[in-house]
Amino acid sequence: MGVLAMDLKSLAKALLYYGVDGVAYRLHALLPVDERKALFVEMSAAEPTHDFATMMDYLKSQGFSCDFVSLQKRGGSGARYVLRCVEMSWKAARAKLLCLCDASMPVGCLPVRRQTKVVQLWHGCGAFKKFGFSTAQKTFGVSREEGERFPHYGNASLVTVSSPEVVWAYEEAMGLEGAGAVRALGVSRTDAFFDERQLGAWRTEVARAVPQVEGQKVLLYAPTFRGQVTDPVAPDCLDVARLHELLGDGWVVLLKHHPFVRVRPAIPVSCADFAFDVTDTLPIEACMAAADVCVTDYSSLVFEWSLLRKPLAFLVPDREEYDDRRGFYYDFDELVPGPTFCTTDELGEWAVRAEDLYDFERLARFRDRFMSACDGHATERIANAALSSEV
Numbered sequence: 583m584g585v586l587a588m589d590l591k592s593l594a595k596a597l598l599y600y601g602v603d604g605v606a607y608r609l610h611a612l613l614p615v616d617e618r619k620a621l622f623v624e625m626s627a628a629e630p631t632h633d634f635a636t637m638m639d640y641l642k643s644q645g646f647s648c649d650f651v652s653l654q655k656r657g658g659s660g661a662r663y664v665l666r667c668v669e670m671s672w673k674a675a676r677a678k679l680l681c682l683c684d685a686s687m688p689v690g691c692l693p694v695r696r697q698t699k700v701v702q703l704w705h706g707c708g709a710f711k712k713f714g715f716s717t718a719q720k721t722f723g724v725s726r727e728e729g730e731r732f733p734h735y736g737n738a739s740l741v742t743v744s745s746p747e748v749v750w751a752y753e754e755a756m757g758l759e760g761a762g763a764v765r766a767l768g769v770s771r772t773d774a775f776f777d778e779r780q781l782g783a784w785r786t787e788v789a790r791a792v793p794q795v796e797g798q799k800v801l802l803y804a805p806t807f808r809g810q811v812t813d814p815v816a817p818d819c820l821d822v823a824r825l826h827e828l829l830g831d832g833w834v835v836l837l838k839h840h841p842f843v844r845v846r847p848a849i850p851v852s853c854a855d856f857a858f859d860v861t862d863t864l865p866i867e868a869c870m871a872a873a874d875v876c877v878t879d880y881s882s883l884v885f886e887w888s889l890l891r892k893p894l895a896f897l898v899p900d901r902e903e904y905d906d907r908r909g910f911y912y913d914f915d916e917l918v919p920g921p922t923f924c925t926t927d928e929l930g931e932w933a934v935r936a937e938d939l940y941d942f943e944r945l946a947r948f949r950d951r952f953m954s955a956c957d958g959h960a961t962e963r964i965a966n967a968a969l970s971s972e973v
Contacts, residue, residue: 595732598664599691603671607692610675615697621677622650623670625684626841632867633683633705637770640961641679649673653688674698679968685714685734692737699739701968702756706882707744707769708952709911711806714755717908729757740973742767742964744885745954751911767967768960774867775889776958784868788836792858795872798834801825801933802873804866805897806881807840808904814842817879819899821926822857823850828930836860838869840881875936877929880904884919888949889956893936894920897929919948 620641622634630638630650638648651670655663667688674680674689680698682689683705694700714734718726735741735756741764743752752764774780789795807814816839825835835857839846849857860869866883870876875893878884887894896918898904905914915922920940923929932939967973 592728592731595687598667599688599732602664603667603688603691604693606668606671607675607694610672611693611695613676615678615695616647616676617678618646619677620646620648620679620681621670621673622648622681623674623686623689624650624652624654625682625686626654626656628652628654631683631705632774632865633703633771634681635771636773636961637681637703637965640965644965646679649677653686680737687732687734690733690736694737699968699973700737701964702735702738702741703770703964704742704752705771707772707885707956708882709748709751710882710884710917711880711904712755712909712911715757716751716755716911733757738763740765740964740968742769742960744769744772744956745952747951747954748911763973765967766955767963768955768957770961770964771867772886772889772953772956773958773961775886775956781871784865784871787868788860788864788872791860791863792834792836794855794858795834795836799829799832799875800873801829801833801835802838802869802876803835803878803897804838804869804876804881804883805840805879807843808900811842814840814844816840816843816846817900818847819897819926820847820877820929822847822853824926825930826853826856828927829934834858836864836869836873838864838866875933877933880910885952888919888945888953891942891945893940894945895929895932895936896920896922897924897926898922899924917948919945 622630622638624630641648651666651673653666653670670688671692674692677698680689680700681703683703715726715729735758738756738758741752741756743749743764743766746766749764749766753759758764803820805817808817809815837857837859839861846859849859870887870890876887877895877897879896879898884894901914921932
């Protein structure tokens, strides 16, 4: 029954992505490409996220018409998803630029014509935990056979990354070895971290959402999820009540879980004025701008955080298990630019003295290695490259 169900699922995907979507695309591709049109396709959010915002604004300033389609599955019916896929295919057929920030099977399976450039802006920087074909031999993700049958990155004309150091990892993960599509032009979303006005606006946004941060030290706890993308689970290794005891007065904690996670550890009633779950109310960029210290685990936010030049630590009691299941591109201990802890006690004792204990030179070396192409001007470089004859 399991094999039959899998075969039926694959058949349904083939009928949608290669059949229905392909027909819609080819019909509209009878018309010429609109040289001033860009289509942004979001896979996991209902509205354009920060991953797209800077590029959308820049292209509009250059006279482009920017359209948007969400292919978010969560909370919608199957029929509605099919209709959105058809809408995306129809609009993609005439777009000069087709921009993504995540894996996209619907786009990967389209018969994209050569006049259209598929630009993978990606939603993170550096290369931390493995993804795509890099996890083909792991329990995380899909098999290589499945990934080749329904490609997520096959149409990519340009994949932009944060430094030359990580080009190899994206080529491996996306199956683009030798294609020349992965280029260290920087990551568009990072331009905002070089804009003091934007950083100030984000801090104001946090203060409005969580007034308790005023005059306090802010610790951001931003872990990634566990399990599969289809059934994500939040880690429960942080003891919020104990952290409150250790940090004492003068601190506020912002809890920002991965957006895929729906069920999160509850905050104790006794910590109502100390810890705040802002997963659904604040963007991660705003939380990073407002925080004095960040604690994460295996999230790629570590790369962007390095641009802010503030202390960072890792709460990773399940590191060996996570490595076995998904794996890392680099040795974890050599990679991470901050101390690692297994308990809340260790973390809390470090946090109160983070400014004195933190190795800022190590952070600088990490930033130079993994973020060298991010200088506040990535968006313009990426747009120029995407529109050039080289791509």
